[in-house]
Amino acid sequence: MTDHIATHLTPDELDDWLAGSLARNREAHLHACADCRRLADADRTLAHLIGSLPLFSPADGFGDRVMARVQIRRRARPAAIAAALAAGLLLPMAASVAWSLAYPETLSQLLQGAGSGIGGLGLAAVRSLGTTLLAQPWYPWVRGLFESPARLGLVFGASAAAYAGGVLVLRRLMALPMPRVAHVQG
């Protein structure tokens, strides 16, 4: 086993020493080892020198030049958004009610005409869909799947697996890339 007291301080331990949190047994080594003490003193001086470098000021009017290029957006207040939404919904509703009260016969005629028309169209669409399905060559095979519980289970199992696989693939595809900082080489 390595003698902890005898080994020189690591860079991390030098950091600990600068921060005043070096372990006591390592402090003992530092006191005894001239090399480590020289290194630690040099690091402390360096940190002090760099830390005492002055801050520089940009030229006068820097703030004005920045502000001239900044687009200040006023964020709409929640109360204003709620009022706008309410007005957008309530005004058309009120107008609709007022019109209905003013022209009840016209409304009734419109509703009857639209109801019968929509109903007729819907029925025709369902019939057409049913006929088309029954005419498909694969229909008897699909129907056969639903006649046995075992087959039905198999179909549901395969569908669930395909769905889960699809979700996983989508999640990977839609994952945002991690932003990286460009580094200069050399």
Added chain:
Amino acid sequence: MAKPGIDLGIASDQDVVLEARAGRQAAYRELVRRYERPIFSLIYRMVRNREQAEDLSQETFVKALNAIESYRPEYKFSSWIFKIANNVSIDHLRRRELDTLSLDGSPHALTPEAIQASALQLGDRQETALEELEARELGGEIEAAIAGLRPEYRSCILLRHVEGRPYEEIATMLDLPLGTVKTYIHRARGELRQALAHLRQ
């Protein structure tokens, strides 16, 4: 939650940001006032050219303030803006490959004449009379030694010792693993110790 009419001079960064998001122009100005010197200093020490540092500092603030809606208040505003400043500087250095070119003047130079006079050629090992003049000044020695570091070491050492940021925060700012940040700082210190060894004698 920031209240309207809050005293921006004593408000926390987070509160000032909330005021800025509400569209208060004075809050934007306050953020510029608080960070113009630290950001300019970092960028200046990275690119060593006053004019470019001004442009890049402006770019940093414009980027940050125009994207203030995307700032997440759970992080420090200072970390966010320093991150932008570092990215802007590194991108600039990458484009210009500044380290292989002339380094235009000492950060201590304020006039065009002084900037010209203190222009430093890192590629040129032969010391000029002007470099010797700069070398007499301790600050100039340290600045020159820092300028000689690789850009990634330079940003790490400046954030650590000029800005006093903890390692973890630097790692977050620079999108680097913590171990890499420590390594960069230790190596940078080693290089600086060597470069400044004559000062101790």
